[in-house]
Amino acid sequence: MSLFKFADIRRGKDSSDRVGLFMLISYIILFLLFLVLPLGALISKSLQNKDGEFIGLTNYNLYLQEPALFQSLYNSLFVAICSTVIVVVLAFLFSYALTRTCMPFKGFFKLVALIPLLSPSILAAIALVYWFGNQGVLKEVLLGKSIYGPIGIIMASVYWTFPHALIILTTSLSLSDSRLYEAADVLKTSKLRAFFTITIPGARYGIISTAFVIFTQVFTDFGVPKVIGGNYNVLATDIYKEVVGMQNFQMGAVISMVLLVPAMIAFFIDRYSRKKQISLLTARSVVFKPKKHFKVDMIMLGFCSALALIIILMIGMAQFGAIVKYWPYNLNFTLKNYDFQVAGLGWDSFYNSVELSFYTAIFGTIIIFVGSYLIEKLRINEGYRNTVQFFALMPMAVPGLVLGLAYIFFFNAKDNPLNFIYATMIILVVNTIVHFYTVSHLTAITALKQMDKEFESVSLSLKIPIYKMFWRVTLPVCLPPIFDVSIYLFVNAMTTVSGVIFLYSYDTTLASVSAIHLDEQGEVAKAAAMAMLIVYVSVAVRLTHTIITKKVLRKTQAWRYNILDTK
Amino acid sequence: MQNNNTYLEVKDLSKSFGNFEAIKNIDINIQEGEFVCFLGPSGCGKTTLLRCIAGLETQSTGSVIQKNINISNEPPSNRDFGIVFQSYALFPNLSVFSNISYGLINNKWKKADIKKRVDELLSLVNLTEHALKYPSQLSGGEQQRVALARALATSPGLLLLDEPLSALDAKVRVFLRKQIRDLQRKLGVTTIMVTHDQEEAQTMADRIFVMKDGEIIQSGTPSEIYTKANSPFIASFIGSMNFIPAIINSSNKVKCNQIEINCDIGNFKANDSVQLAIRPEDIQFKQSNQDDNMIPGTIKEVEFLGSFQRVYFEVRNFTDELIIVDVPSSTARKIELDINKELNLYFSKEDARIYST
Numbered sequence: 001m002s003l004f005k006f007a008d009i010r011r012g013k014d015s016s017d018r019v020g021l022f023m024l025i026s027y028i029i030l031f032l033l034f035l036v037l038p039l040g041a042l043i044s045k046s047l048q049n050k051d052g053e054f055i056g057l058t059n060y061n062l063y064l065q066e067p068a069l070f071q072s073l074y075n076s077l078f079v080a081i082c083s084t085v086i087v088v089v090l091a092f093l094f095s096y097a098l099t100r101t102c103m104p105f106k107g108f109f110k111l112v113a114l115i116p117l118l119s120p121s122i123l124a125a126i127a128l129v130y131w132f133g134n135q136g137v138l139k140e141v142l143l144g145k146s147i148y149g150p151i152g153i154i155m156a157s158v159y160w161t162f163p164h165a166l167i168i169l170t171t172s173l174s175l176s177d178s179r180l181y182e183a184a185d186v187l188k189t190s191k192l193r194a195f196f197t198i199t200i201p202g203a204r205y206g207i208i209s210t211a212f213v214i215f216t217q218v219f220t221d222f223g224v225p226k227v228i229g230g231n232y233n234v235l236a237t238d239i240y241k242e243v244v245g246m247q248n249f250q251m252g253a254v255i256s257m258v259l260l261v262p263a264m265i266a267f268f269i270d271r272y273s274r275k276k277q278i279s280l281l282t283a284r285s286v287v288f289k290p291k292k293h294f295k296v297d298m299i300m301l302g303f304c305s306a307l308a309l310i311i312i313l314m315i316g317m318a319q320f321g322a323i324v325k326y327w328p329y330n331l332n333f334t335l336k337n338y339d340f341q342v343a344g345l346g347w348d349s350f351y352n353s354v355e356l357s358f359y360t361a362i363f364g365t366i367i368i369f370v371g372s373y374l375i376e377k378l379r380i381n382e383g384y385r386n387t388v389q390f391f392a393l394m395p396m397a398v399p400g401l402v403l404g405l406a407y408i409f410f411f412n413a414k415d416n417p418l419n420f421i422y423a424t425m426i427i428l429v430v431n432t433i434v435h436f437y438t439v440s441h442l443t444a445i446t447a448l449k450q451m452d453k454e455f456e457s458v459s460l461s462l463k464i465p466i467y468k469m470f471w472r473v474t475l476p477v478c479l480p481p482i483f484d485v486s487i488y489l490f491v492n493a494m495t496t497v498s499g500v501i502f503l504y505s506y507d508t509t510l511a512s513v514s515a516i517h518l519d520e521q522g523e524v525a526k527a528a529a530m531a532m533l534i535v536y537v538s539v540a541v542r543l544t545h546t547i548i549t550k551k552v553l554r555k556t557q558a559w560r561y562n563i564l565d566t567k
Numbered sequence: 568m569q570n571n572n573t574y575l576e577v578k579d580l581s582k583s584f585g586n587f588e589a590i591k592n593i594d595i596n597i598q599e600g601e602f603v604c605f606l607g608p609s610g611c612g613k614t615t616l617l618r619c620i621a622g623l624e625t626q627s628t629g630s631v632i633q634k635n636i637n638i639s640n641e642p643p644s645n646r647d648f649g650i651v652f653q654s655y656a657l658f659p660n661l662s663v664f665s666n667i668s669y670g671l672i673n674n675k676w677k678k679a680d681i682k683k684r685v686d687e688l689l690s691l692v693n694l695t696e697h698a699l700k701y702p703s704q705l706s707g708g709e710q711q712r713v714a715l716a717r718a719l720a721t722s723p724g725l726l727l728l729d730e731p732l733s734a735l736d737a738k739v740r741v742f743l744r745k746q747i748r749d750l751q752r753k754l755g756v757t758t759i760m761v762t763h764d765q766e767e768a769q770t771m772a773d774r775i776f777v778m779k780d781g782e783i784i785q786s787g788t789p790s791e792i793y794t795k796a797n798s799p800f801i802a803s804f805i806g807s808m809n810f811i812p813a814i815i816n817s818s819n820k821v822k823c824n825q826i827e828i829n830c831d832i833g834n835f836k837a838n839d840s841v842q843l844a845i846r847p848e849d850i851q852f853k854q855s856n857q858d859d860n861m862i863p864g865t866i867k868e869v870e871f872l873g874s875f876q877r878v879y880f881e882v883r884n885f886t887d888e889l890i891i892v893d894v895p896s897s898t899a900r901k902i903e904l905d906i907n908k909e910l911n912l913y914f915s916k917e918d919a920r921i922y923s924t
Contacts, residue, residue, distance in 0.1 A: 017642065454656035457623050460643035461650045462670030462721060473658045559660050559701035
């Protein structure tokens with residue numbers, strides 16, 4: 001009898017299975033603690049009165065009766081939709097030029113287009129103040145309209161979301177079967193008709209996906225409307241005002257829910273359309289190679305040059321503003337703006353940001369990669385694995401501001417044993433990792449999917465524990481995507497505002513938050529200087545990353561280079 | 568069935584994925600040193616059966632006994648086998664040498680011994696000069712030989728081959744077939760190969776288990792399976808076959824349309840609907856025995872297939888389908904196979920078999 005029992009417990013499991021099970025459960029607990037329960041706290045807060053008593057939907061009723069707050073919802077939708085339309089059109093044309101024409105200087109344009117990724121979203125807003133603000137160079141262009149308001153928000157949003165749209169659309173447009181175009185050509189189809197019957201349908205899921213991603217980014221962004229919104233209120237700034245200004249946490253929670261719902265819907269539509277996209281290209285397709293077409297190439301060159309010029313002028317103006325003595329009266333160069341001299345908002349906050357980014361990159365990469373490995377390669381407990389996968393995708397649907405607020409409610413509660421992490425660097429790191437979890441997770445999953453699914457079986461047959469094979473094969477093979485994930489986390493931790501605006505303390509102010517507060521205090525030049533500091537670090541880290549990647553990869557990826565040598 | 572030399576026994580093994588029964592009540596016995604094949608079309612459950620034997624899948628019911636030890640509930644790492652996959656599954660970042668020594672290092676071998684063993688294996692699969700290359704620098708056939716060496720490195724008692732040749736070119740496949748077979752004989756390792764290629768199974772295996780819809784429908788030596796296929800499915804899956812609708816008439820003869828055929832009717836009774844089956848290579852243009860069957864044919868089409876020619880005959884009052892006859896090219900050169908030429912076709916009583924419809 002006892003023998004039978006023993007066999008039952010051991011059924012189909014070995015030590016690596018047990019470790020895997022333990023780790024899966026740990027991930028579930030971590031996600032519950034740092035994602036699900038905080039969101040639960042947020043929801044329950046929205047159903048309580050100031051004394052913490054349950055009052056049902058009363059707060060929501062109050063919200064609906066407040067026309068000013070309702071106006072913000074309308075404003076948020078308005079700027080988000082306008083920005084989305086503009087970004088999708090511009091980014092589509094730009095990525096079309098990059099993937100489907102023989103326009104010269106593609107490498108240069110690609111590089112310039114990605115510049116906005118290196119800066120916090122507020123940098124664009126600050127630059128716009130210099131260009132079109134009350135003392136702006138091009139103030140007259142706006143014909144008496146103020147840059148502080150929807151115009152400024154839309155312009156700045158278009159600037160900082162452009163590269164995100166470009167990345168999705170470029171991928172989508174480069175997945176195209178050149179045989180389709182050849183078939184169209186043979187059937188004497190005009191170029192224009194081919195564009196509308198092949199190109200657009202082929203890219204439609206990419207376009208839909210882009211639209212929803214950009215919509216969510218603008219809809220939930222806090223930094224830009226804070227700096228350049230003026231009196232034009234949007235949901236994100238309302239939450240901030242309710243929470244920080246009026247200490248009305250319940251209403252902050254209600255507005256967060258209003259912010260969360262469209263973001264969730266957008267997320268699910270995006271996921272759906274991405275799944276559709278994958279099936280379009282088969283293994284038999286032949287990748288499209290553009291042909292020279294002088295007129296089209298030149299038109300695209302003009303268009304891309306114009307956009308590139310705008311991007312350079314934006315970041316250039318921010319840099320210029322940071323180093324002149326007194327805009328616009330004294331344009332002599334100085335470095336005094338970098339000597340912030342404002343308590344709690346100076347270099348300390350910059351160092352904090354670097355520290356945060358460093359920890360986020362290191363711990364985030366390890367946690368995310370191991371997590372995606374468990375999901376992709378374990379052969380036990382499908383239910384647990386699906387749960388972790390679901391949790392891993394969730395953060396993308398949760399706006400940073402909402403997550404930050406949820407963290408306050410959950411971790412600031414006196415009876416929470418994790419209360420000690422409140423107002424520390426730890427909570428900032430955890431929040432940032434969770435906030436940027438999904439994209440990194442998907443990158444890691446894609447990389448793991450490309451590995452032969454029988455590696456684990458082979459290892460088992462050779463009596464090699466899975467962790468050894470993870471160390472010896474999986475990790476070295478996946479180094480390039482692991483580096484990509486770490487750099488993504490680092491740069492985002494440097495530039496994020498919305499996730500951390502509620503969570504920093506006096507000792508843990510961050511550069512991006514400082515820039516907002518400096519701007520709030522009228523220190524626009526110092527705000528620009530602070531924003532530019534973030535850019536410098538991002539650029540420096542990117543460059544180092546490129547160099548290290550090349551060196552390390554030459555060592556660990558020798559087998560890749562050998563492919564090129566022999567074939 | 569229990570035999571002293573039984574190496575592996577599978578007893579009443581079933582495996583379901585949700586509602587889908589991938590394999591049903593499988594019973595097999597494999598002798599020590601035997602080379603067996605699980606043969607069947609895709610989706611017949613042959614790979615699932617192999618993975619259950621390896622422990623990579625857990626069976627729903629039933630047991631696997633290796634060398635008289637019940638290993639049904641053991642994880643793969645506690646079982647004694649080496650495995651080779653269709654995709655090779657070579658570690659791309661490790662050299663050929665490191666791939667082969669991968670399993671040895673863990674077993675705490677000394678460096679010099681590992682080197683010796685790997686060299687031995689490399690020469691066994693004729694890859695000595697490629698030791699320091701990466702898998703991507705090798706051809707598909709070479710990569711599969713590395714995978715084979717890796718699987719054999721720890722001298723497992725059982726070698727599992729999961730469609731090992733399916734990803735390779737026809738020429739390489741034929742070459743490797745022989746190499747694997749020779750190697751297996753030399754080492755005497757009990758081997759199970761999964762394949763959907765009947766020619767592969769026929770040329771390599773000592774014994775074939777033909778599978779369909781999760782069940783073993785026939786087992787036997789390659790020639791038994793070929794000559795005594797127990798169902799039309801196997802008869803047409805292994806080699807090609809002419810099927811002619813027929814009926815057993817009152818005088819217990821097989822009648823195809825208007826023509827009566829002389830053959831053994833086994834257990835069939837009068838008025839049973841059956842199909843007559845004749846292999847294309849068993850039909851001759853000359854009579855060799857008194858009681859050979861004869862049907863008059865007209866050539867409708869000729870296909871040149873290298874060593875033989877496939878000729879399609881119309882046989883009136885016999886069947887509406889064309890009858891296929893494979894003629895060795897040497898014979899074909901002597902007879903002129905022109906379209907519409909009329910020829911008498913002969914086949915012996917023994918070469919004609921009947922199956923139920």
